[in-house]
Amino acid sequence: MNQQLNKGLLAFGLVAVPAAIVIAMQMDRAEAQATEPGTAQVQEQVLGADAFELSGIELQNIEPFTMRAGAQEGARIERIALIQGSGFYGTAFGPFVTLDGVDAPGVEMLDDTTLKVYLPADLYGSVEFGVRLSDGRSASQPVQL
Amino acid sequence: MNTRRFSRAAAAVTGALLCSLLTAAPAAAQTPLDQLSPGPFQTATWDWDWGTTQTTNPSSGQPLAVNHYGQLSYPTDGSGGPLPPVANGSFPLVVFGHGRFFSSQFWPTNHLQAAYLMERLASWGVVSTSVNLGVVGGLGNPAGIPARGDLFRSTAFRTLDLLNQAGTPPAGLAAAIDGSRIGFMGHSRGGEGAVAGAIQNLLAGSPLPILAIGTISPTDFESYQLPADLPYMSLYGSKDGDVNNGWPIRLHDRNESESKVFEYIFGANHFWFTESLVFSGEGNADISRALHHEIAMGYLAGFMSQKLGVSSDPATVFADGPEMLPVTTQATILPMYRDPVRNIVDDFETNTATNQTSRGLPAGFAGYQYLFEDSFNQNNFTLYHNTRGGAGGWTAPGALWFGTLPNVDPVATPFFSIQFAQRESSAFNTVGQAQDVTLGLVDGDGDLATVRLSDFGEIPFPVTHPGGGPFGPTFPIKTVLRTTRVPLSAFETANPSLNLNNLSFFGWRADFSGTGELEFDAVEFTR
Numbered sequence: 001m002n003q004q005l006n007k008g009l010l011a012f013g014l015v016a017v018p019a020a021i022v023i024a025m026q027m028d029r030a031e032a033q034a035t036e037p038g039t040a041q042v043q044e045q046v047l048g049a050d051a052f053e054l055s056g057i058e059l060q061n062i063e064p065f066t067m068r069a070g071a072q073e074g075a076r077i078e079r080i081a082l083i084q085g086s087g088f089y090g091t092a093f094g095p096f097v098t099l100d101g102v103d104a105p106g107v108e109m110l111d112d113t114t115l116k117v118y119l120p121a122d123l124y125g126s127v128e129f130g131v132r133l134s135d136g137r138s139a140s141q142p143v144q145l
Numbered sequence: 146m147n148t149r150r151f152s153r154a155a156a157a158v159t160g161a162l163l164c165s166l167l168t169a170a171p172a173a174a175q176t177p178l179d180q181l182s183p184g185p186f187q188t189a190t191w192d193w194d195w196g197t198t199q200t201t202n203p204s205s206g207q208p209l210a211v212n213h214y215g216q217l218s219y220p221t222d223g224s225g226g227p228l229p230p231v232a233n234g235s236f237p238l239v240v241f242g243h244g245r246f247f248s249s250q251f252w253p254t255n256h257l258q259a260a261y262l263m264e265r266l267a268s269w270g271v272v273s274t275s276v277n278l279g280v281v282g283g284l285g286n287p288a289g290i291p292a293r294g295d296l297f298r299s300t301a302f303r304t305l306d307l308l309n310q311a312g313t314p315p316a317g318l319a320a321a322i323d324g325s326r327i328g329f330m331g332h333s334r335g336g337e338g339a340v341a342g343a344i345q346n347l348l349a350g351s352p353l354p355i356l357a358i359g360t361i362s363p364t365d366f367e368s369y370q371l372p373a374d375l376p377y378m379s380l381y382g383s384k385d386g387d388v389n390n391g392w393p394i395r396l397h398d399r400n401e402s403e404s405k406v407f408e409y410i411f412g413a414n415h416f417w418f419t420e421s422l423v424f425s426g427e428g429n430a431d432i433s434r435a436l437h438h439e440i441a442m443g444y445l446a447g448f449m450s451q452k453l454g455v456s457s458d459p460a461t462v463f464a465d466g467p468e469m470l471p472v473t474t475q476a477t478i479l480p481m482y483r484d485p486v487r488n489i490v491d492d493f494e495t496n497t498a499t500n501q502t503s504r505g506l507p508a509g510f511a512g513y514q515y516l517f518e519d520s521f522n523q524n525n526f527t528l529y530h531n532t533r534g535g536a537g538g539w540t541a542p543g544a545l546w547f548g549t550l551p552n553v554d555p556v557a558t559p560f561f562s563i564q565f566a567q568r569e570s571s572a573f574n575t576v577g578q579a580q581d582v583t584l585g586l587v588d589g590d591g592d593l594a595t596v597r598l599s600d601f602g603e604i605p606f607p608v609t610h611p612g613g614g615p616f617g618p619t620f621p622i623k624t625v626l627r628t629t630r631v632p633l634s635a636f637e638t639a640n641p642s643l644n645l646n647n648l649s650f651f652g653w654r655a656d657f658s659g660t661g662e663l664e665f666d667a668v669e670f671t672r
Contacts, residue, residue, distance in 0.1 A: 012585055012587065045422050046423045046424075047416075067204055068206040070203070091247075091426070092333045092334055092415075094285065109285050115285075133426075134387065135424075
């Protein structure tokens with residue numbers, strides 16, 4: 001193989017540099033041990049221009065089920081929270097809801113003033129509900145579960 | 146995540162930075178791609194409402210009935226009456242799904258936000274229907290992507306069975322649609338929904354003959370992977386302030402599609418691909434909304450027209466083809482192009498030692514401060530790809546990488562193709578300066594022919610955009626590979642002694658700047 005490499009270097013007008021090959025092979029060995037890293041103007045419709053705030057959170061019991069997807073797939077759900085407020089909207093992302101800083105198992109936006117949040121069955125006590133919009137605005141409110 | 150090698154590269158900065166001034170070759174006169182202009186048909190629209198359709202709540206798994214409605218654009222003879230008799234069975238079908246722009250006042254009409262694209266397709270003889278996905282837009286997390294796939298498929302099935310649906314379709318329309326040629330297209334979550342619909346169709350035994358998928362800034366919640374036989378195109382703007390996490394690049398890279406194209410558009414954002422939507426979080430794009438539309442019509446309507454048999458243009462036009470000059474002279478658009486007919490020299494996915502190509506043939510380098518192969522999925526180094534490649538940094542002109550060639554058929558694969566990118570976070574690269582290299586081919590007799598890459602496509606410095614808000618001081622900067630195709634005839638012109646039927650080596654040499662770092666991938670000969 002080195003003979004072929006030297007032939008390649010010579011073909012491109014360079015003096016054969018065996019050292020380069022050696023270095024390359026050394027790098028390969030070192031790298032093999034490394035872990036892999038991971039038209040016409042129209043009237044515009046503006047999303048995210050409305051005032052955003054939280055006004056209340058209501059808890060409801062629901063027919064229990066197990067989350068079928070998402071980051072908490074498999075979590076048992078027995079209750080939901082209805083977060084009331086204003087200025088809610090969704091783009092490709094959001095609104096994001098966290099429970100004590102952890103993403104809620106499931107979030108559905110019912111309309112601009114209500115978010116439906118699925119709550120893990122084992123979550124009790126005082127919990128900080130955080131809501132963040134995809135433009136970065138956020139608000140939070142504690143709730144006793 | 147291993148950041149060691151790119152960290153080592155970043156730490157190896159020495160020497161003064163030189164810049165090279167690039168001179169692009171004058172473009173030859175060329176007829177623009179057809180789909181950059183309206184087609185021969187006048188168009189009309191029909192608003193359909195078929196009651197409800199079934200999908201599934203992604204959280205509970207419970208059945209979910211949602212309203213099923215949208216708008217269909219179709220070719221007419223201009224009289225407002227029946228379609229031309231010649232049209233019977235001759236118009237393929239595209240189903241489009243919009244992005245999520247979910248607020249009470251907007252979502253009921255979100256399916257009208259790609260009307261320009263639907264109209265352009267219809268003018269070229271593609272029946273195009275845009276389904277409202279706002280009916281599942283309330284699904285925030287989980288994102289409801291499979292539900293969108295359900296709506297794509299339901300829309301296709303019902304459109305192909307038009308006379309049995311509620312309402313009165315335009316006379317002649319049902320007979321005009323060719324149910325053997327279907328494409329799915331979408332934007333943002335609707336783009337991933339198009340992919341979801343195609344995957345679901347495959348899992349169901351392919352009852353729908355889906356021939357192509359087209360997306361704009363698709364999300365990638367579900368990490369889907371399209372199969373080799375399903376062509377794919379994607380558009381993505383550098384100033385996308387919604388799907389700003391590089392997902393469209395990863396989805397493209399992951400797809401196994403033998404025919405796929407990705408277009409990275411400097412200055413384009415997420416929502417100006419719509420008719421009228423603006424997202425306060427991303428603000429204005431650097432190119433006009435009208436140009437967003439021209440780009441989408443040219444690339445996506447062109448791609449769909451090709452794959453659905455309306456146009457006979459080769460897909461290579463989307464890899465810097467002069468046919469795209471009406472838009473590529475107005476915006477920097479970097480193509481990543483994969484041709485189904487290709488002879489791979491090195492894709493860096495296997496045989497990852499730097500002294501071998503992925504084909505297992507000898508490779509080597511000289512004159513670099515560092516050269517290694519690694520994953521290009523390292524966000525902290527501005528790399529958002531889902532592929533492996535080579536990275537080489539130099540501090541003096543003349544650094545060379547070369548690989549031994551497999552047997553090359555210059556008739557079957559008359560183009561040499563390679564991907565390059567400058568890494569934004571490498572201090573070896575000069576902010577705002579394009580890089581350039583010499584490409585060389587050597588034959589079995591040792592004859593060397595060289596051409597300058599920038600005569601066929603430059604390697605621009607990654608674009609940056611001041612941001613603010615949720616993005617910090619700038620929008621996320623992305624180092625994105627660009628495919629450059631060089632006809633083998635150019636090498637032959639450079640050195641008539643070069644025997645294209647007996648090629649031995651390919652190499653690229655950093656001749657034009659004192660320092661630099663380039664990422665490179667997909668070294669191949671293509672159609």
